[in-house]
Amino acid sequence: MIGKGYPQVFHVTDVAIPEEEVQAKGFGNHQGHVFLAPRGELLLMFRIQDCMWRFFHCARDTATSQPSSEAESMREKFGRLLPTAEVMENAHFGEEACFQVSCKLADTFQRGRLFLVGDAAHTHSPAGGQGMNTGIQDALNLSWKIAAVLKGESSEQWLESYELERRPVAEWVLRTSDAAFYTVTGAGSGDADSVKSRMRSLLRWLVMAGIVLALRVLPSRMLPPPFILDCLYGLSIAYRSSGTVASADAPCPWWRTNRVRAGDRLPDLPCLALFPSNRHRFMKMSLLQIMHPFSTSHQIVLISWRMPQRAALQTAVDTFISCGVPSRVWLYVTTLPRAWPNEISAVQPHEPDLPVTLLTPDPAVSMVGGVLSLSALLQPTGATSKYAGWLMVRPDGYISAVHHDDAQQLWDPSEVTKMLHNLEGTYGMLKPTMQSISLRDDGESIR
Numbered sequence: 001m002i003g004k005g006y007p008q009v010f011h012v013t014d015v016a017i018p019e020e021e022v023q024a025k026g027f028g029n030h031q032g033h034v035f036l037a038p039r040g041e042l043l044l045m046f047r048i049q050d051c052m053w054r055f056f057h058c059a060r061d062t063a064t065s066q067p068s069s070e071a072e073s074m075r076e077k078f079g080r081l082l083p084t085a086e087v088m089e090n091a092h093f094g095e096e097a098c099f100q101v102s103c104k105l106a107d108t109f110q111r112g113r114l115f116l117v118g119d120a121a122h123t124h125s126p127a128g129g130q131g132m133n134t135g136i137q138d139a140l141n142l143s144w145k146i147a148a149v150l151k152g153e154s155s156e157q158w159l160e161s162y163e164l165e166r167r168p169v170a171e172w173v174l175r176t177s178d179a180a181f182y183t184v185t186g187a188g189s190g191d192a193d194s195v196k197s198r199m200r201s202l203l204r205w206l207v208m209a210g211i212v213l214a215l216r217v218l219p220s221r222m223l224p225p226p227f228i229l230d231c232l233y234g235l236s237i238a239y240r241s242s243g244t245v246a247s248a249d250a251p252c253p254w255w256r257t258n259r260v261r262a263g264d265r266l267p268d269l270p271c272l273a274l275f276p277s278n279r280h281r282f283m284k285m286s287l288l289q290i291m292h293p294f295s296t297s298h299q300i301v302l303i304s305w306r307m308p309q310r311a312a313l314q315t316a317v318d319t320f321i322s323c324g325v326p327s328r329v330w331l332y333v334t335t336l337p338r339a340w341p342n343e344i345s346a347v348q349p350h351e352p353d354l355p356v357t358l359l360t361p362d363p364a365v366s367m368v369g370g371v372l373s374l375s376a377l378l379q380p381t382g383a384t385s386k387y388a389g390w391l392m393v394r395p396d397g398y399i400s401a402v403h404h405d406d407a408q409q410l411w412d413p414s415e416v417t418k419m420l421h422n423l424e425g426t427y428g429m430l431k432p433t434m435q436s437i438s439l440r441d442d443g444e445s446i447r
Contacts, residue, residue: 003104003174006125008040008185010101011057013074014094017087019051025087035081036208040185043081057081058185101125103178105170109163115142122170127180130173133234138166144395153297158429161244169237176231183207239263239398244429246401246422260377262402266291266393267377270362271332284362287374288397291330298325298400299393301359303332303375305386308410316390316411317356323420325392332359334375334387378402390416392423400429 022028032046044056055078071093079088106121118135142162148154183203230236239245240263247262260267272282273290283290291299300320302313308331317329361373375387388410392401401419405411423429 001104001106001123003102003123005102006100006181006185007060008058008100009060010099011055011059011077011096012099013055013096014048015045015053015055015074015078015088016051016092016094017053018090021087021090022051025084027087035083036184037081041081042184043078060185103174103181105167105174109167110159115159115162117142121166122174124174124177125181127177127184128173128232130177130232130234133232134170134173137169137234137237140396141166148395154429161242161429164244165239165242168242169234235265237265245399246419247403259379260374260399260402262391262399264399266397266399267374269372269374269377270365271359271374272362274358274360282360287359290359291328291393297395299328299330300325301330301332301374301391301393302356302411303334303378303387303389303391304410305334305375305388307333307336312410313356315413316416319411319413319416323417325420329356330359331356332374334361334373336360378404 017027019028027033027045032044035043035045037043041059042057044058045053048054057077074093074096075088075091082088102123103125104123106116109116109121117138119131121138122134124131142159145154145159145162149156149159184207224232227236238261240261242263245262266287268286268288270284270286271290272284274282302308302316313331320329361375365372378389378391379387388405390403390405390411391399394400401423403415403419405415
């Protein structure tokens with residue numbers, strides 16, 4: 001593995017503190033607290049449950065790299081960093097453990113039939129708390145591809161896309177966690193009197209001052225900001241530039257930063273669904289909840305600004321089915337005829353034998369300019385009027401293909417076939433097949 005280690009030593013232990021002590025010293029107002037000391041020393045404490053707290057202590061003192069079994073030693077070590085050390089007087093300490101962290105990345109994520117995921121592929125500091133999510137997403141990204149290869153739905157070459165998609169993510173996590181760790185602890189700062197060390201201390205002070213100011217000024221519902229949460233949770237990860245997705249994209253204004261493209265995670269937007277098994281009542285769900293894409297098969301979402309003619313819909317479905325791509329087809333209509341779902345019983349979007357489930361935006365959820373819809377996020381200009389197109393969703397919930405259609409010619413079969421052929425040539429993502437597939441009313445495939 002390529003990278004570096006940190007000189008800091010982490011001490012972790014669970015501490016039981018009487019609740020009356022916690023409340024009396026003002027620690028009960030929040031579930032977590034961070035205390036900083038000179039030369040990069042810090043103490044993090046957060047409540048696990050009831051009166052039990054977990055303490056993380058980080059310092060450059062490698063002489064204390066062995067865990068301490070003496071309660072007095074731990075009481076002194078933690079107490080001197082607290083503004084009210086008396087809170088530790090009646091505390092009961094659990095067993096202490098010590099560990100060091102590093103910032104390293106594997107030379108390669110794949111060698112033959114061997115793959116590395118999670119901590120085996122990349123290790124970094126706990127700053128940002130991204131380790132578990134990154135490892136889980138590694139496993140999800142790889143597992144459905146292996147399953148697709150074993151089932152004969154993709155070629156073995158498609159497994160090479162795992163490193164193409166996940167290595168940039170791991171590199172970003174290592175960069176950001178390393179920067180955060182340096183900022184908070186001053187890792188590797190060397191001589192405390194050097195100019196570089198003084199600049200680090202100044203940056204550290206400015207960052208912490210900004211955090212404190214934000215906590216005092218902004219309401220709690222705005223903290224952390226949504227874009228930071230998306231980064232920490234891994235929801236903003238995209239594979240646009242990985243070369244593993246296909247898109248017939250259109251020019252996009254610079255201000256359309258929230259536009260959804262091929263390689264993005266399918267937005268988990270609120271919507272209403274009319275299943276073939278219940279044509280008289282819409283179900284209120286979210287896109288990912290309703291599509292539950294976690295299988296080995298792709299799914300197609302046809303998008304139209306109005307209810308299409310049955311012939312156009314049947315042609316589109318037949319085109320996709322003839323290529324053996326989807327396990328289910330969804331029709332996302334931005335504007336339904338007549339009225340919203342409380343009067344939808346009169347609307348008949350498809351015949352019983354047509355394997356399509358109708359989706360529409362939830363009118364109760366709005367955005368600037370109208371109802372929050374998938375069409376608004378896909379449209380290059382952000383407008384939803386007369387937008388049509390289609391997208392293909394991978395088993396891991398990411399969009400592998402996006403196509404914008406002419407509103408007067410929905411889902412042109414020649415364009416659909418061309419796009420699917422592009423995906424066939426993308427590391428063998430799809431194997432060419434003209435096998436006929438029919439779908440039952442519940443959406444399950446029958447070969």
